[in-house]
Structure formats: structure tokens, C-alpha cells
Amino acid sequence: MRSSDSSPLISARRLGKRFGELIAVDGIDFDVARGEAFGFLGPNGAGKTSTMRMIACVSPVTSGTLTIFGEDPARRGPEIRARLGVVPQADTLDLELTVRENLIIFARYFDIPWAEGRRRADELLEFVQLQERAKDKVDDLSGGMKRRLTVARALINEPDLLLLDEPTTGLDPQARHLVWDRLYRLKQRGVTLVLTTHYMDEAEQLCDRLVVMDKAKIVAEGTPRELIAKYSTKEVLELRFPVDAQPALDHKLDGIADRVEVLADRVLLYTQDGDAAVAAVHSRGLRPETALIRRGTLEDVFLRLTGRSLID
Amino acid sequence: MIAPGSVGGAVRVFEHNALIFKRLWRGSMTVSFFTPLFFIASMGLGLGSLVNKSSGGVGGVPYIDFLAPGLLAATTMQTAAFECTYPILGKILWDHIYDAMLATPLVVRDLVIGEVAWVTVRMLMVATIFWIVMAVFGVAHTAESLLAIPAATLCGLAFATPLIAFTATQKNDSVMGSVFRLVITPLFIFGGTFFPISSLPLFLQWVAWATPLSHGVELSRGLVLGTLAFPQAAAHIAVLLVYVVVGAVIALPLIRRRLVK
Numbered sequence: 001m002r003s004s005d006s007s008p009l010i011s012a013r014r015l016g017k018r019f020g021e022l023i024a025v026d027g028i029d030f031d032v033a034r035g036e037a038f039g040f041l042g043p044n045g046a047g048k049t050s051t052m053r054m055i056a057c058v059s060p061v062t063s064g065t066l067t068i069f070g071e072d073p074a075r076r077g078p079e080i081r082a083r084l085g086v087v088p089q090a091d092t093l094d095l096e097l098t099v100r101e102n103l104i105i106f107a108r109y110f111d112i113p114w115a116e117g118r119r120r121a122d123e124l125l126e127f128v129q130l131q132e133r134a135k136d137k138v139d140d141l142s143g144g145m146k147r148r149l150t151v152a153r154a155l156i157n158e159p160d161l162l163l164l165d166e167p168t169t170g171l172d173p174q175a176r177h178l179v180w181d182r183l184y185r186l187k188q189r190g191v192t193l194v195l196t197t198h199y200m201d202e203a204e205q206l207c208d209r210l211v212v213m214d215k216a217k218i219v220a221e222g223t224p225r226e227l228i229a230k231y232s233t234k235e236v237l238e239l240r241f242p243v244d245a246q247p248a249l250d251h252k253l254d255g256i257a258d259r260v261e262v263l264a265d266r267v268l269l270y271t272q273d274g275d276a277a278v279a280a281v282h283s284r285g286l287r288p289e290t291a292l293i294r295r296g297t298l299e300d301v302f303l304r305l306t307g308r309s310l311i312d
Numbered sequence: 313m314i315a316p317g318s319v320g321g322a323v324r325v326f327e328h329n330a331l332i333f334k335r336l337w338r339g340s341m342t343v344s345f346f347t348p349l350f351f352i353a354s355m356g357l358g359l360g361s362l363v364n365k366s367s368g369g370v371g372g373v374p375y376i377d378f379l380a381p382g383l384l385a386a387t388t389m390q391t392a393a394f395e396c397t398y399p400i401l402g403k404i405l406w407d408h409i410y411d412a413m414l415a416t417p418l419v420v421r422d423l424v425i426g427e428v429a430w431v432t433v434r435m436l437m438v439a440t441i442f443w444i445v446m447a448v449f450g451v452a453h454t455a456e457s458l459l460a461i462p463a464a465t466l467c468g469l470a471f472a473t474p475l476i477a478f479t480a481t482q483k484n485d486s487v488m489g490s491v492f493r494l495v496i497t498p499l500f501i502f503g504g505t506f507f508p509i510s511s512l513p514l515f516l517q518w519v520a521w522a523t524p525l526s527h528g529v530e531l532s533r534g535l536v537l538g539t540l541a542f543p544q545a546a547a548h549i550a551v552l553l554v555y556v557v558v559g560a561v562i563a564l565p566l567i568r569r570r571l572v573k
Contacts, residue, residue, distance in 0.1 A: 019573070056415060058411075058414050058415055058572070059572070059573060060572065077419070078417040078418075078419060079417070081415065081416055081417050082416075082417045084415075086415040088408075088411065088412075088415070090408065092407070092408040092409065092411050092412035092415075093407075093412075094328075094332075094407065094409060094412075095407055096332050096335075096407075097331065097332065101331060105327065105328050105331055106412075106416070108324050108327055108328075109324050109413060109416035109417065109418055110416055110417060111320065111324075111417070157416075
């Protein structure tokens with residue numbers, strides 16, 4: 001029953017999810033290819049988690065079609081889930097068991113024999129660098145360690161497809177980088193990754209291709225580089241003015257950049273040449289408190305597409 | 313892999329419970345031994361000596377022989393009540409254990425069957441230890457009395473499946489305490505364990521007979537004392553089975569509605 005290598009691993013057409021009156025996912029289309037790292041980028045409430053839960057075959061599809069490994073989740077849920085690894089948004093680890101026992105019992109749910117489960121548990125604990133905490137209760141682990149354990153648990157059945165719902169939300173920078181590093185290694189081994197995030201840097205680091213979601217719909221699709229080229233500019237000049245001076249700017253910045261975005265706390269000038277834009281700002285007698293030139297990011301893409309920031 | 317919804321999936325859920333129990337079994341067994349020991353010693357022997365002196369026992373047997381087998385059924389009821397309320401709600405609400413399980417090949421039916429199988433084994437453990445205590449006191453001395461172990465377990469199951477259904481509908485644990493205050497404790501006291509139901513006002517006798525405990529108590533008592541007649545036994549078993557089956561039939565869709573969104 002394995003789908004051939006060229007056909008998409010996941011295929012969604014007019015895929016929708018309703019909860020009563022609420023439309024969580026509104027007829028989206030996407031395909032994920034084997035070996036790809038695919039991302040859903042969007043703010044909270046955009047429909048990312050609802051989409052992920054449908055792909056994970058734990059939430060029934062309301063409308064449209066969805067196939068995973070060429071199979072229908074409504075008919076073949078258990079068979080599909082046998083080949084998935086899932087890192088849910090909130091950890092669902094068993095606090096009454098040890099770190100190692102969490103992995104071993106999870107192996108049993110996939111019908112993996114005890115001895116093989118123990119072998120895989122030890123191997124995975126090493127992979128996520130938790131081998132020294134094997135006998136500890138899960139409750140004693142830090143947030144980052146719990147997340148790594150959840151990643152290890154998702155790998156216990158050697159999945160063909162790994163689903164990660166906001167894998168690093170709530171982690172400190174060091175813990176995030178460790179998770180990213182492990183995910184990057186998996187990607188290099190050819191594991192297909194599908195992840196949701198509202199961190200643009202996470203999407204840029206990990207995703208080969210992504211869709212931007214907003215208000216239950218997909219508003220753009222492409223590689224991070226394509227999206228930035230299409231919806232942002234090469235460089236972005238960020239200006240900060242004293243709090244009361246910003247509303248008085250009016251049209252004083254007109255013509256300096258391709259596009260100007262005035263946010264609550266700063267002004268963004270989209271331009272091909274940041275240095276020239278700074279010079280132009282100064283030549284008009286404007287005195288910003290700080291002026292920072294950076295490259296365009298997915299944050300800018302999102303701002304352009306929706307008029308809002310990713311993280312409020 | 314396991315065929316979906318086959319026995320294998322329920323066995324995995326059972327194994328999860330067993331793995332957690334592995335850490336707790338010594339304490340749990342100790343409690344299961346000493347609680348009936350103290351109850352039978354204080355009420356059966358202590359209170360019983362007064363009862364025997366004033367009225368020559370109950371229904372022609374010493375009070376301890378009347379009390380202990382009834383207490384066996386009441387004890388499995390309490391085990392069921394404990395296992396099917398807070399731990400199940402915790403797995404739904406607090407630790408999301410079921411969410412984790414349902415992300416694997418397991419299905420909702422595996423969860424329900426696995427939990428019922430686990431509580432059955434827990435009650436068999438508790439009832440077996442209880443029987444040993446009864447044997448120590450000389451109450452249980454026939455091979456037939458061993459049948460009180462499965463009888464009491466069936467009585468507990470008649471509470472287990474309806475309670476799982478009830479737990480599946482709870483948004484938090486605020487009403488859980490009421491289950492014990494308004495159902496389990498009154499039944500424990502008035503359900504025929506400590507005195508015959510016939511001593512109750514007629515209206516309460518009907519209430520008592522509508523609940524599973526009185527049937528479990530009669531069944532257990534009859535098997536230990538060797539006084540059980542076939543038609544009554546069949547009636548008691550039938551009532552208990554109705555509770556088990558109806559509870560299970562209601563619990564499955566309620567758990568599914570709770571977990572699959």
C-alpha cells in the first residue's frame with residue numbers, strides 16, 4: 001500500500017474544519033513531498049493546529065479531501081498513525097513514569113516488543129541528549145528537556161512523517177537551538193517534517209517550503225527566499241522615534257522607500273539600499289533615536305500580507 | 313501492527329496501567345490487607361459480640377459471618393469508584409494521556425476496554441486479599457466461598473462502567489467528591505453490608521434493590537455462607553450484568569465525544 005516516491009506524502013484539497021459555527025480551516029489546498037520540510041506559518045488562531053490535527057488523524061475532516069500516504073484518514077486512521085510521529089503543541093508526557101519508561105510504553109502502543117522498545121529508547125535518549133536523565137521522573141525535567149523527550153517519543157516508531165506543532169514555543173533560546181539542531185539532523189536523514197510555528201526564524205531555519213496562514217486560509221506559498229523576494233525587499237530600515245514624535249511624521253518619509261509601514265513602536269522602510277535610505281532620512285532633517293538596517297524576513301512577508309505582526 | 317480495535321490495543325492500555333502500578337503495588341496491597349482486617353476485627357468481632365449477645369447474630373449466623381462477605385462487595389465497589397473517577401479524569405483533562413495514546417494506532421474502544429480490563433484486575437486483587445483475610449477469621453472456609461471473589465468483582469464492574477461514562481462528561485473534578493458523598497458512602501452504609509436491607513423503610517428497600525451493591529452483597533454473602541439458591545443468584549447476576557453492559561454502551565460514545573474533536 002505504500003505510495004510511490006513521486007506522489008505527495010500529504011495532499012489536501014479544499015480541506016476544511018468547523019467547530020459548530022467557528023470555521024477553523026476554510027478550504028485550503030497543499031501538497032507535501034517526501035523528504036521535504038514543510039511549514040505552516042501564522043499567528044495564533046490561524047488554523048495551523050486544526051490542520052495539523054487533521055493530518056495526524058486525530059481530528060475528523062469536516063469538508064474537502066485529505067490523503068496521507070495516499071490513504072484516507074477516516075478509513076485508515078490507525079494504519080496512517082502507525083507511520084506518523086507527532087509532537088503536539090502541549091506536552092502529553094506521562095508524569096508518573098520515568099523518562100525512559102515514557103519511551104518504552106509508547107513503543108508498546110505501536111506494537112513494538114518490549115526488548116526492541118528498550119533498545120530504541122536508549123538510542124533515542126542519546127539522540128536527544130537525555131541519557132543521563134533516563135531514570136528521572138518527567139516532572140523534574142526543564143521545559144526544553146521535556147520537549148526533547150517528546151521529540152524522542154515521536155521517533156520511537158521510526159516514522160515516515162514527523163508532525164511538529166509549535167515545537168519550540170515557550171523555550172529559551174539555547175533550548176530552542178538544541179531542538180532545531182536535532183530536527184535539522186532528522187531532515188538530513190530524509191525524514192519528512194511538517195511543522196507549525198509563529199516564529200519566523202524557526203520557519204526560515206527549518207522549512208524548505210511553507211504556507212502562510214491567516215484567518216483559516218492560506219494567503220501565500222513558497223520557499224522562504226521566494227516569499228521574501230516577492231513580498232518584502234532586500235533590506236529593511238527600522239527607525240525608532242521618540243514616542244510622541246512618531247504620530248507627527250505624516251508624509252515626511254514619502255518617496256524614500258518602496259513602501260513604509262508605521263507600527264506602534266517603530267517605522268519600517270522597505271528598500272533595496274538601506275544606507276541610502278538612512279542618508280535620505282537624515283537629509284530631511286528627521287532625527288530617529290535608532291536606525292537599524294536588516295535584511296527582509298518572513299515577519300515582513302506576514303506584515304505585508306495581513307497588515308499585522310505574527311506575534312502580538 | 314495490531315489490527316485496529318482488536319484486543320491488542322486494549323492490552324497496551326492495560327500495560328500502561330500495569331507499568332504505573334508496578335511502582336505502587338506494595339503500598340496498595342498493604343492497604344488492601346489491613347483495611348478489611350481492621351474492619352472485620354472491630355465491627356465483626358467487637359460490635360459483633362454485642363449483636364450476637366442481644367439477638368444471636370443476624371439471620372441465624374454470627375455477625376462476623378454476616379458482615380464480612382457483604383463488606384467484600386462494598387470494598388470492590390469502592391475500588392471501582394476510585395479507579396474510574398479521578399485517574400480517568402486525569403488522563404482526559406490533566407495529563408492528556410489519552411490524547412497521546414490516540415496519536416498512535418490505538419482507538420477509543422481500546423481505551424475503554426483497556427481501562428475496564430485494568431479495573432477488573434485491580435478488583436480481583438483486592439477481593440482475593442479480602443478473601444484471605446476472611447479465611448484468617450474463619451469466615452471463609454469452603455471452596456464455594458472462593459466464588460465470592462468474581463462475584464464481588466462483577467459487583468464492582470457494575471459501578472465501573474457507569475462511572476467511566478459519568479467521568480467522561482465532567483469538565484473538572486468539582487462534582488467528583490459528590491459521587492462519593494451522595495452515592496458510594498450512602499450505599500456503603502445502607503446497602504445491606506452492615507444490616508439487612510429488610511430493616512430499612514419499604515421505600516428505601518426499593519431504592520437499595522435498584523442499585524448494584526445490594527445484589528453484589530447478597531451474591532457474595534450467599535456464596536460465602538453457602539445459602540445461595542439458584543434463581544436468586546441468577547437474578548442478582550442479571551441485574552449486575554445490565555449495569556455493566558449499559559454502562560459500557562454509554563461510556564464508549566461519551567469518551568469518543570470527549571476526546572475526538
